[in-house]
Amino acid sequence: MSNKKRNKILPPQIPEILDILEPFVNIQDEDFISMGIIPNCSIENEAAERVILKQIVFKNVIFKEVSFKFFDLTDVKFENCDLSNADLSGAILHxxxxxxxxxxxxxxxxxxxxxxxxxxxxxRYAFFRFSHCKRVSFKNSLLHSIDFQQSRFSEVEFSHSNLQQAELSGTSLNGIDLSSCEIEGIGVRIEDLSGAMVSPMQAVSLSKLLGLIVKYD
Incomplete structure (x- = not known):
């Protein structure tokens, strides 16, 4: 099986025409929200758990001081949104x-x-610790100091992204291609790197983990 086929990521299945929905106000636990677009608004100080979102587009939405634990998101798209510091712990994203x-x-x-x-x-500083990522792609993104400790990766792609100071200890990078990324100061264990794909320059940098001293003539 080729890498291209193995790593194909399915996009959201969203109808071309959607009704405009009102922003979340007083959202309740276990609500079900589907088939709509939420544009150009701010969702602030909302908290709920185990809400199901299906075929939803968020466009130019700011999420501020929100706690949406254990949300189930299927066929959802965020465009030009700000989810900084949002609590989505325990969420399911498909x-x-x-x-x-x-x-x-x-x-x-x-x-x-x-x-x-x-x-x-x-x-930056995003928190993915203990997550399970299967067919996940990070492209052209700033992931400085992101925390992926003790996570499980399957068919995960990092492309042209900044992973400087990222924490990946306890996460196997077997089969993960990091060669196009910046990885200075990355936090990993030696065993985590087994099978990872890196550039020659990155290999020299990572050799410090082995206690090697690279000598140049």
């Missing part, structure tokens, strides 16, 4: 895209991500 979004400090710990794309996102 066929989800975040495009041109700010996700600084977002909490996706203990979450499950399947067929998810992050494209041109600012994810």
């Amino acid at each position: 066929r989800v895209e975040m495009i041109n979004c700010k996700i600084m400090g977002i909490n996706l710990s203990e979450s499950t991500l399947h067929n998810v794309t992050f494209d041109n996102c600012n994810g």
